[in-house]
Amino acid sequence: MIHKNRHKQKGFTLVEMLAVMVVFVVIGSFVTAILVTSLRGNNKTNTITAVRQNGNYALSQMAKTIRNARYLILPSSCGTLSSPTVVQKVQLKDPGGNIITYDCSSGTNITSNSAGLLDTNAVSLSSCQFTCGQNSIIDPPVIGISFSLLQKNTTTKFADLTASSSAIEFDSSVVLRNITY
Numbered sequence: 001m002i003h004k005n006r007h008k009q010k011g012f013t014l015v016e017m018l019a020v021m022v023v024f025v026v027i028g029s030f031v032t033a034i035l036v037t038s039l040r041g042n043n044k045t046n047t048i049t050a051v052r053q054n055g056n057y058a059l060s061q062m063a064k065t066i067r068n069a070r071y072l073i074l075p076s077s078c079g080t081l082s083s084p085t086v087v088q089k090v091q092l093k094d095p096g097g098n099i100i101t102y103d104c105s106s107g108t109n110i111t112s113n114s115a116g117l118l119d120t121n122a123v124s125l126s127s128c129q130f131t132c133g134q135n136s137i138i139d140p141p142v143i144g145i146s147f148s149l150l151q152k153n154t155t156t157k158f159a160d161l162t163a164s165s166s167a168i169e170f171d172s173s174v175v176l177r178n179i180t181y
Helices: 002-008 014-067
Strands: 071-074 085-087 089-093 099-103 123-133 142-151 168-175
Touching: 014 089, 014 099, 014 123, 014 142, 014 168, 089 123
Parallel strands: none
Antiparallel strands: 071 089, 085 123, 089 099, 123 142, 142 168
């Protein structure tokens, strides 16, 4: 009689339980890896978007003002287009007669008359320079704008820290169209 009850008992053996646990651990590992990769990709996209928005804003503001400037104050002399003058500060006079200064010598921000063009809570300035060149003295100067931005790490989350560590470059050349001598 003991033998008959033994066949009617319900439940799982220890080996069956261990096999199920191993399967769940393997599946859980795959799901966790997929989630971490997805979060890291999302954070990288958000980081790159924030850096690009900051850089594009600063570049468009400077290009618009430089393009419409009436007079170039600094640098006082431009090199040639093949060997331009390299500076960290450009000063010009806008159509309204106001003096506008773009300065990146601080190394932390690009300033326009001491107001920052970058959100320094989101990005940090990696490199910055302006160039000035012209073919001849009667040709309008061409101002080159070149800077690099990095994401500013304000978090300690692993996925955020690994999201982006390389600088994004911003470059443009602007001809002073309205210059008067």
